[in-house]
Amino acid sequence: MGICFLIHLYYVLGVHLKLAQYPINDLPTADRKPISVIVCARNEKPNLEKYLPSLFEQDYPQFEVVVVNDRSWDGTVDLLEALEKKYNNLKVVHVAEGNKFIAGKKFAVTMGIKAASHEWLVFTDADCEPASNNWLKGMQQPTDDDTEIVLGYSPYFKRKSLLNVLIRFETFFTAVNYLSFAIKGMPYMGVGRNMAYKKTLFFKNKGFAAHMHIPSGDDDLFVNANARPDNTIIQIHKEAQVWSEPKTSFFEYLRQKKRHIGAGKFYKPKHKLILSAQIAIQFCFYALVIGLAILPNTRFIAAGIFLLSLIIRSFVYPKLLKRLNYGELRWWFPILDIILMAFLVFNAILSIFVKKVQWK
Structure with a gap:
């Protein structure tokens, strides 16, 4: 969990923070x-x-x-x-x-x-x-x-x-x-x-x-x-x-995301590696938080690391949400972050079984 936490922080502070500090x-x-x-x-x-x-x-x-x-x-x-x-x-x-x-x-x-x-x-x-x-x-x-x-x-x-x-x-x-x-x-x-x-x-x-x-x-x-x-x-x-x-229909949105995932398979190898690792690390971090929170001997450690992660990210993403015209969503950031992670996993699994995509 500590390793996932540190790698996750790299994407937050080493990559995304650059956009929050980018001069406009x-x-x-x-x-x-x-x-x-x-x-x-x-x-x-x-x-x-x-x-x-x-x-x-x-x-x-x-x-x-x-x-x-x-x-x-x-x-x-x-x-x-x-x-x-x-x-x-x-x-x-x-x-x-x-x-x-x-x-x-x-x-x-x-x-x-x-x-x-x-x-x-x-x-x-x-x-x-x-x-x-x-x-x-x-x-x-x-x-x-x-x-x-x-x-x-x-x-x-x-x-x-x-x-x-x-x-x-x-x-x-x-x-x-x-x-x-x-x-x-x-x-x-x-x-x-x-x-x-x-x-x-x-x-x-x-x-x-x-x-x-x-x-x-x-x-x-x-x-x-x-x-x-x-x-x-x-x-x-x-x-x-x-x-x-x-999109106004969930199924239309899923079809749109399927097209995007299909294109992502043809990215350069280094890009696929970095982007796949990003999602995998974030998924593992949440899974380990939940898993370790269940055990009596590690629940406080899991809660502490998750809280620290949330505090750090709360200094970056709400500012970015405001900068990118989604300011009203910043108050819901922690909940939406979890929902988005669940959706990405669901969409990735669905893409395995749904193969056909098209434009219009």
Whole structure:
């Protein structure tokens, strides 16, 4: 239990604390190079109607929005045709029907990148809304031309349900992990709801060719393969975040997490080792706390170590919850931490038996 405690503290104080202490600079006032915003949509008419106009309200001098319609049949085509007449910087790409187009979202993303007019690409989804009209200022190409990838942050909208609390807390820890490791010099993933990279980087490394057969991973697997300490930075300014619609059904959420786990199997070996060890150590720590608390001779030791762990983590994660726009959850942190651990174990077991995943 002591060994698990010390390793667990490494992730808390050696990794996640870096994000809690990370300086958040003001957004750039000078706009640099033009931007292509890429959105892929499959039967997303209600979300496009609701959220797409917010992209055109960005306070940025030169940008285009490339929407890839991936074989929708819900009226998306008619909506996009109407929006094209309204916004002259909207470019629509249609994926035609046919058996050759079975690669899902990665094919749609590739089509969008090919159609993009500019070198710097910013990605988001149809069900996402920028936190402000300064989003593109925060996600624009940095002054350092060696930077090829910017990892943004995308919280979920708050809804009144226990599922929504679980989704937001799980998303919080996922974000804390990938953002903290990026600061530490080991970027391993990003989220397609809010990220950016160079078009030349995509084609130089043959895009998604290495994992085109995997339904998911258009965001995290690409970052895992191409991100380096010297070419990747993070952006967590509140005005540069993108809010997203959470799942409302537990089974839809499980399907989403199944896709994510499927992509994680193809991470680089060192990333899989570190991330697997993180979950395993945390699970063992909780299991040993419970097991030793039952025994009369060790219950006070177990309670003491658990209390010490809780106190240390309470100085880190509530601050991060507030920093990442989930401040109201910080009061429930200890309980949610245990619930999340149980869910991750359940989801890992479920993924063994459920094999088929797809995009839309």
